[in-house]
Amino acid sequence: MTTALFATHDRHPHVIRVITRDNIRSLRPHADADNSPSPFSVARGKQPVVMDSDDVLRIKSDSIFLSPAELARRQADSSAHHAAMLQAAADRKARMEESERRRSSNKELSELERETRDKNNYLLAKAQLQLDEQEDEIKHMNELMLYAKCVAIRDAQVEEKKRIHASQKDEQARLDAVMEQERVKDLKRIAEKEMKRQMVLKQGADIIRLQISERREAALLEQERKDQETKATLRAIADRAEDEKRQKVERARRQRELHQVIARANSESIARKRAVKESALAEDRRVMEYLLEKEKKDAEAEAAKQEQVQAREKELARLRAMQQKTVDKQAQQDALRAQRAAEAYERDWRRKQKEQAEKAAKMEKELREERLKQQKAREHAIAVEAYKLKEEFYENLKRQKELEEKSQAEQQRKQAANRRYSLEVQAQIREREHLKKKARDDFFKEGERLATEREEKRKKLEAIKERKLAELKGLGVPMKYYKEVERKVVV
Secondary structure (H helix, E strand, O other): OOOEEEEOOOOOOOOEEEEOOOOEEEEOOOOOOOOOOOOOOOOOOOOOOOOOHHHHHHHHHHOOOOOHHHHHHHHHHHHHHHHHHHHHHHHHHHHHHHHHHHHHHHOOOOHHHHHHHHHHHHHHHHHHHHHHHOOHHHHHHHHHHHHHHHHHHHHHHHHHHHHHOOOOHHHHHHHHHHHHHHHHHHHHHHHHHHHHHHHHHHHHHHHHHHHHHHHHHHHHHHHHHHHHHHHHHHHHHHHHHHHHHHHHHHHHHHHHHHHHHHHHHHHHHHHHHHHHHHHHHHHHHHHHHHHHHHHHHHHHHHHHHHHHHHHHHHHHHHHHHHHHHOOOHHHHHHHHHHHHHHHHHHHHHHHHHHHHHHHHHHHHHHHHHHHHHHHHHHHHHHHHHHHHHHHHHHHHHHHHHHHHHHHHHHHHHHHHHHHHHHHHHHHHHHHHHHHHHHHHHHHHHHHHHHHHHHHHHHHHHHHHHHHHHHHHHHOOOOHHHHHHHHHHOOO
């Protein structure tokens, strides 16, 4: 709605006239009664600035340093307050406009306002008629009506000339021929215009059909592209699943190899333990053989000792026999010397036997100590080896557990990534389906809108056709031309 503002300073210096399409209003702005200066006006000369308490509080609050959070909060409060004020102002404006509309509708118009309204309505109706006359169908209708008027006028002129110039048949015939030629030319011209219009309409229809075909082809291409993208996505998902399957098989193979390595290590450990045990048994066998050999040698030594005792007893018996046979002093001395020699031999033999026994006991003690030391060393070596094997076993077990946990975590991460990727693909597919559905709905809505526009245009053209045919009938055009125009005008 166009609004014009005119300030009528000649009648009243504070009256503003508002002229709209519907009415004319006179506004009188409120004048300041006391003509006091504004509270925010700058003083001239020595005139002080008058400020109220709200301005003083505002200046004081603006002079306080605020933190960014407090400043943001105050700005948010100020924005909310400003929005509330704008909403309240909009509500007041709506209420004022509604009140003004009711007042204007209930107010009795003055003569000038009615004249202005009628003039505006006439201009709007005339402009709408001029816009309607620009339609191709209306132009064609006007051409047909012009043709009907022309032929009606011609017929009237012919009849009038027949009545007035009955005597001038030749001239009338010539004029008729000329007018017939003009009529034929007009018909040809109208036919050419109609043909051109039909060609334009046909070209427009061809263009529309071509556009529809192109849109369908574009839609098919887009659908094909989306199908290809979907297939590519599904292939990518299948490839990823195949890769994961291969990786899973590879992890299982590595785990089997690790189990085999651990089994081989356990077998080697058992073999080493068995070898150590067999070595200990062999050592025990050697010790037993040594002890048996020693007992054998001791028995032989005991037998030799018995033989020596027997030999010594025989020698003593011989010496005693010699003593018995010897009676003289020399014999006694010899016997005494022999006895002393025998006693010395006995002492020496006993000493040697004692030394041999001590040496054998010492050797046996050293052998036992050495055997005990070797046994302790073997036990220590076995314990160290067992500890190493135990540590190695637990280390392998820990490493295997870490590998399994890492593999499981990697598998979970890949599964989560696959789930996210699958969800993203599904979301993309849903989004594409939504866009496709929206495009299809928009296409149908556009078709419905075009159909509605065509129907409205057809109804409007039908009304204009009825109006123009009524005008044509009111002009007294013969019925045959009226029917011809009505037949040719196709809405």
